[in-house]
Amino acid sequence: MPEEKSKIVLLFKEIQYGNKAAFDELFALYYNKVLAFARQYIKQLESAEEVTSELFVRIWLKREGLSKVLNPEVYLYISIKNACLNLIRSDRKRHLLFAEQTAEQSFEHISDKYNFVAEDKELMKLLDLAVAALPRQRKLIFTLIKEHGLKSSDVAKILGISIRTVENQLYKAVKTLADSISGYLGYHPQVKISRKQPLSDLSLFFL
Known part of the structure; x- marks a missing residue:
């Protein structure tokens, strides 16, 4: 990158x-x-x-x-x-009118990087639906940072908002995704990982 x-x-x-x-x-x-x-x-x-x-x-x-x-x-x-x-x-x-991006589009770039997740179609479906359901701005921020690899400061300039807003929205997006798959996994990714790293760095699924 x-x-x-x-x-x-x-x-x-x-x-x-x-x-x-x-x-x-x-x-x-x-x-x-x-x-x-x-x-x-x-x-x-x-x-x-x-x-x-x-x-x-x-x-x-x-x-x-x-x-x-x-x-x-x-x-x-x-x-x-x-x-x-x-x-x-x-x-x-x-x-x-503003588009609601389909589930297939939401993770088309990410899925190639995470074959271990992509192989589990049910898990990918849950993630796709969770991303598609995010508020529009939150989904834009998640996509730009997690798919396109942009920095929070760059996303802030692109969308005309503060860096703090970007970071807060990214945090909420990742938390929502973690919540959405916790039932399927049998554990909550936030609880399993956050003891060692921030929620926004859940590398298991989103980095």
């Missing part, structure tokens, strides 16, 4: 000078991530794909101004968030 974060800084510098190969690499690295984030706001996949593609087009067309971007990764997420909100404001039709 740190290598990827340093790479995007280099890519932005190369794109600024018209390096098309660098732009293609940026697109390959971040298109799916940015699209997944857009889907948190826009229910219709086609519309989410459209605003995501437009974002990358704008990056290329306005590449001379990339030197002013201090944190390229945060810039991508804030830009797509604003684009989604602008689209929602401009279209009053109900099919563009």
Whole structure:
């Protein structure tokens, strides 16, 4: 993850000078991530794909101004968030209301990392349902930190909230997930692990 974060800084510098190969690499690295984030706001996949593609087009067309971007990764997420909100404001039709992300989407990136959990379909179903039921902001924070690997400070900038709010919401999200699977496991993950580490670091399932 740190290598990827340093790479995007280099890519932005190369794109600024018209390096098309660098732009293609940026697109390959971040298109799916940015699209997944857009889907948190826009229910219709086609519309989410459209605003995501437009974002990358704008990056290329306005590449001379990339030197002013201090944190390229945060810039991508804030830009797509604003684009989604602008689209929602401009279209009053109900099919563009905030999306409730499906259970399959919620853990599609995480499940690959936790084969021991993914093999237990019932447990994964419980986790999926628990994530899908989280309040929208809490789910966004959980997704950005646990799936996309962003720091709390970056998520705070992206969503325009305080770092403390981010950390509190993440804590509540993980606690909710731990509660949701305690009956199935036969023990509560918080009780089993928190004696040695914070609830927000439940590595057994969520890191």
